[in-house]
Amino acid sequence: MERRSLLATATSLLAMPAILSRPVKAQATVALKVVTPWEISSLEPSRAGYIFARMQVAETLIGADDGGLPRRGLATTWIMSEDRLSWRLTLRDGALFHDGTPVTAEAAATALRRAKAQPGPFATAPVTAIEAPDARTLVIRTSQPLAALPSFLAHGGTVILAPASYDEAGAVRRVIGSGPYRIVGIDAPLRMELERFDGWNGGKRAAIERVSYQVVPRAETRTVMAESGQADLVFVLDPPGQDRLRRGRRVELRTVPIARTQMIKLNAGSPFFKDVRARRAVSLLVDRAGIATAILRNPDLAATQMFAPAAAEWHVPGLAPLGRDVPAARRLLAECGWTPGPDGILLRGDKPFRVTLRTFSDRPELPVAAAALQENLREGGIDMQVSVANSSEIPAGHRDGTLEMALFSRSFSILPDPVGTLVVDFAATGGDWGAMGWSDPALVAALAQLTATSDPAERARLRAQAATILQDQMPVIPVAWYDNSVAISRRLSGVTLDPLELSYRIADMGWTG
Amino acid sequence: MLQAVLVAVLVGTLCFLLLRALPGDMAFRIAASRYGYDLVDARAAAMVRAELGLDRPLLAQLGTWLLALLRGDLGISLVSNSRVATEIAHSLGATLLLALAAMLPAAVIGPALGLLAGLRPGGTADRAGLVIAAVLRALPSFAVGVGLMLLLAGWLGWLPASDDGTPAGIILPALTLALGLAAASSRIARDATVAAVNAPHFAFARLKGLSPAQAVRRHVLRNAAVPVVAYLGLQFALLIEGVVVVEALFAWPGIGHAVVDAVLARDVPMVQGAVLALALGFVALNALTDMAVALLDPRRRE
Numbered sequence: 001m002e003r004r005s006l007l008a009t010a011t012s013l014l015a016m017p018a019i020l021s022r023p024v025k026a027q028a029t030v031a032l033k034v035v036t037p038w039e040i041s042s043l044e045p046s047r048a049g050y051i052f053a054r055m056q057v058a059e060t061l062i063g064a065d066d067g068g069l070p071r072r073g074l075a076t077t078w079i080m081s082e083d084r085l086s087w088r089l090t091l092r093d094g095a096l097f098h099d100g101t102p103v104t105a106e107a108a109a110t111a112l113r114r115a116k117a118q119p120g121p122f123a124t125a126p127v128t129a130i131e132a133p134d135a136r137t138l139v140i141r142t143s144q145p146l147a148a149l150p151s152f153l154a155h156g157g158t159v160i161l162a163p164a165s166y167d168e169a170g171a172v173r174r175v176i177g178s179g180p181y182r183i184v185g186i187d188a189p190l191r192m193e194l195e196r197f198d199g200w201n202g203g204k205r206a207a208i209e210r211v212s213y214q215v216v217p218r219a220e221t222r223t224v225m226a227e228s229g230q231a232d233l234v235f236v237l238d239p240p241g242q243d244r245l246r247r248g249r250r251v252e253l254r255t256v257p258i259a260r261t262q263m264i265k266l267n268a269g270s271p272f273f274k275d276v277r278a279r280r281a282v283s284l285l286v287d288r289a290g291i292a293t294a295i296l297r298n299p300d301l302a303a304t305q306m307f308a309p310a311a312a313e314w315h316v317p318g319l320a321p322l323g324r325d326v327p328a329a330r331r332l333l334a335e336c337g338w339t340p341g342p343d344g345i346l347l348r349g350d351k352p353f354r355v356t357l358r359t360f361s362d363r364p365e366l367p368v369a370a371a372a373l374q375e376n377l378r379e380g381g382i383d384m385q386v387s388v389a390n391s392s393e394i395p396a397g398h399r400d401g402t403l404e405m406a407l408f409s410r411s412f413s414i415l416p417d418p419v420g421t422l423v424v425d426f427a428a429t430g431g432d433w434g435a436m437g438w439s440d441p442a443l444v445a446a447l448a449q450l451t452a453t454s455d456p457a458e459r460a461r462l463r464a465q466a467a468t469i470l471q472d473q474m475p476v477i478p479v480a481w482y483d484n485s486v487a488i489s490r491r492l493s494g495v496t497l498d499p500l501e502l503s504y505r506i507a508d509m510g511w512t513g
Numbered sequence: 514m515l516q517a518v519l520v521a522v523l524v525g526t527l528c529f530l531l532l533r534a535l536p537g538d539m540a541f542r543i544a545a546s547r548y549g550y551d552l553v554d555a556r557a558a559a560m561v562r563a564e565l566g567l568d569r570p571l572l573a574q575l576g577t578w579l580l581a582l583l584r585g586d587l588g589i590s591l592v593s594n595s596r597v598a599t600e601i602a603h604s605l606g607a608t609l610l611l612a613l614a615a616m617l618p619a620a621v622i623g624p625a626l627g628l629l630a631g632l633r634p635g636g637t638a639d640r641a642g643l644v645i646a647a648v649l650r651a652l653p654s655f656a657v658g659v660g661l662m663l664l665l666a667g668w669l670g671w672l673p674a675s676d677d678g679t680p681a682g683i684i685l686p687a688l689t690l691a692l693g694l695a696a697a698s699s700r701i702a703r704d705a706t707v708a709a710v711n712a713p714h715f716a717f718a719r720l721k722g723l724s725p726a727q728a729v730r731r732h733v734l735r736n737a738a739v740p741v742v743a744y745l746g747l748q749f750a751l752l753i754e755g756v757v758v759v760e761a762l763f764a765w766p767g768i769g770h771a772v773v774d775a776v777l778a779r780d781v782p783m784v785q786g787a788v789l790a791l792a793l794g795f796v797a798l799n800a801l802t803d804m805a806v807a808l809l810d811p812r813r814r815e
Contacts, residue, residue, distance in 0.1 A: 033677075039774075042593040047547045119548050119557035171594065188593065190766045191678060216675050216764040220659060224667045224674045362550060391550045392541030392558070399555050411551045424554070432554040 050156030058177025105132035269437020546778030608767030615690035623695035627702025746802030
């Protein structure tokens with residue numbers, strides 16, 4: 001009796017996986033597995049458009065090459081008008097959406113108008129009108145000369161979707177793009193299945209037929225998946241995971257520098273940091289080499305200026321590099337009237353040099369770096385308290401004036417040309433993620449001219465001028481640069497990484513052997 | 514029924530107030546979750562604030578929410594723009610699947626091992642069971658999960674490290690949860706068995722002439738089952754705590770993962786909907802457990 005019931009239990013346990021199985025799509029060919037931590041939070045381009053652009057499901061009008069210069073996307077030509085107040089774009093001949101309908105200028109105009117109405121970089125561009133005089137021509141009118149428009153049109157929020165993607169209320173119900181891959185299934189927010197779209201005429205036919213995009217929130221799990229070969233492309237690995245993969249050698253670990261900078265924002269309007277010498281002193285106290293080596297695990301990431309060599313055009317070779325010099329820092333602070341008190345903390349009259357640095361933990365390296373900075377600044381006599389709160393505390397503190405110092409990482413590759421970000425960050429009234437209580441008319445003028453002019457020599461001169469002003473005046477203090485690590489399966493060939501993270505370039509990849 | 518309505522209103526109000534008590538400006542957090550914090554500035558936050566009416570008085574916002582709730586409308590997610598009810602149904606289904614996949618093996622193996630240990634208290638099976646159960650309960654589910662992942666997925670490569678849409682994807686997370694559950698329920702079963710075996714009616718059954726197997730089957734199993742079933746019901750509820758961690762680790766698209774994301778994003782409708790679903794689930798679970806125990810134990814029936 002007991003043996004029979006035991007047998008029954010055992011068989012039912014073995015049958016469990018079958019009973020609980022969920023429908024599996026028949027896989028005729030092997031799919032390329034892409035794993036990232038970026039969730040498909042929504043189908044709306046302004047929120048998750050960058051994912052569809054990276055996976056080449058939807059295309060933007062203009063792309064960018066590794067150096068940030070414009071490249072063809074859905075548009076093949078783009079010309080500025082004589083009066084420099086409008087741009088004329090020509091769409092690619094024969095481009096089709098995944099539902100078979102042709103890509104028209106009117107569809108592009110609809111997408112751009114939607115992007116303009118939502119938060120995002122394109123909404124900040126001085127665009128006054130978007131017109132579609134015929135099926136393949138798009139005209140964009142601006143209120144001032146905007147040489148950087150191609151850069152705005154490369155942003156993932158401006159991907160062009162088919163008219164059938166929208167419902168009557170204008171919301172996106174399905175993502176029907178024009179790229180080399182189309183969506184066969186979305187299991188938002190964690191999974192997406194793609195297959196090759198044969199009607200794509202934007203380049204060489206993709207070699208890989210099926211792609212699966214999977215979101216894995218934990219870095220440890222991503223590392224295990226890369227190591228065991230369960231994923232072919234794994235993005236965003238934490239430093240311990242990178243060490244492990246490097247030692248294991250089963251996958252290729254490729255690192256590409258990106259245009260993102262970790263920086264300290266100072267309230268230059270507060271009595272502590274009003275004097276430029278105080279700001280320079282703080283910069284001289286920061287142990288960039290230590291933070292880069294110990295926290296970011298790459299000594300080359302110690303920032304010598306605001307822009308990494310990866311932001312090719314903006315990195316100024318001749319600039320005197322930032323470094324650590326504690327005695328010089330102490331001298332500068334003494335010049336500002338600070339003298340060391342009995343406990344080592346600087347005093348001016350009876351006021352101690354005590355400030356609070358705000359940071360957040362969305363990026364795990366920031367609180368650790370903040371702790372390191374606390375120690376660095378203490379050597380100079382500055383008592384810096386660290387407050388790890390919400391990222392929203394920083395723009396909020398900027399607005400109500402309570403922010404003293406903040407540590408965060410700023411992306412300069414939101415747009416291929418950082419000028420759009422810089423204009424906002426260093427405007428005359430300051431920027432939420434930029435200067436506070438400081439502005440320089442020369443810098444504002446240089447940045448304004450940069451958005452307008454397209455002469456390369458003039459642009460180089462203006463960029464050098466802007467970078468030099470920032471290095472000299474230090475309204476924000478660069479701490480470290482960043483790089484992206486990607487684990488690549490040895491089964492893949494033709495893998496190139498985009499430093500601007502606009503596209504994963506899957507259509508250019510193939511299988512080895 | 515009344516209990517359910519009261520729970521719903523209480524939970525809904527508490528959620529609403531707690532979310533607003535969290536630090537940081539809500540409009541900024543929602544905007545950061547929608548567009549990425551790189552792109553969020555005061556302008557984006559102002560747009561979100563206007564769109565969602567976040568600067569209306571608190572009571573007005575609470576009133577709107579409660580009225581919608583009474584109509585059965587859970588609202589729309591502030592981050593993904595899709596209906597909360599649909600998203601929760603989807604996530605809850607995934608979590609229930611995981612919970613069942615964890616509980617069923619655990620409910621079979623745990624009490625079975627506990628019964629065997631209880632029949633010979635102080636023997637090797639009992640002692641070994643105690644040590645293993647203690648170790649498994651002491652280890653947090655994160656540690657057990659990472660250990661299993663490294664062994665079975667990383668080193669041996671037998672199972673996928675995270676949910677990849679195939680049936681095998683459920684095994685690792687379910688196993689992680691099941692180990693902890695089986696450990697606890699095995700000890701409960703062991704103690705219940707010892708109590709039943711030491712009871713006078715068991716001695717009488719043996720005296721009557723029943724063989725050990727017959728006596729166990731007729732007089733121990735059903736008696737020992739009562740505390741075990743009650744504990745299993747409780748365990749199902751306790752699973753939620755383990756599920757949040759395990760879902761994040763194995764990328765299982767369940768309600769634990771959804772709630773954590775929603776709290777971080779200040780996605781108020783999602784949090785309220787999810788917590789409500791969970792709270793009502795507990796109420797239902799309590800009722801079910803009570804019914805099961807009443808079925809087993811005639812003394813509990815009114």
